[in-house]
Amino acid sequence: MPTTRPRYQITETPAVAHALAVASRRWPGEPRSRLMLRLLEAGRAALERDENTTIHDRQAAVAATSGKYSDAFSADYLGELRHDCPK
Secondary structure, three states: OOOOOOOOOOOOOHHHHHHHHHHHHHOOOOOHHHHHHHHHHHHHHHHHHHHHHHHHHHHHHHHHHOOOOHHHOOOOHHHHHHHHOOO
16 A cells, blocks of 8 residues: 555564464454554553553652651751852
């Protein structure tokens, strides 16, 4: 089908063949080209979930420690540090 969009070629390595075999069990009856698209979509979704989990975990760590060590530093601690640093 004519298109102005980029096209990609993928060599069927053992890893690609295995991924297609797994995908064909998940989505039986789909042509291999459609399985490739489904694998790309599943991979994108998994990466985004992982990225969102990482962001959430970092935010939770910041929230859990927020204000926890406020008694260890004076109110002007950062100002004192900045005063001591050369410009």
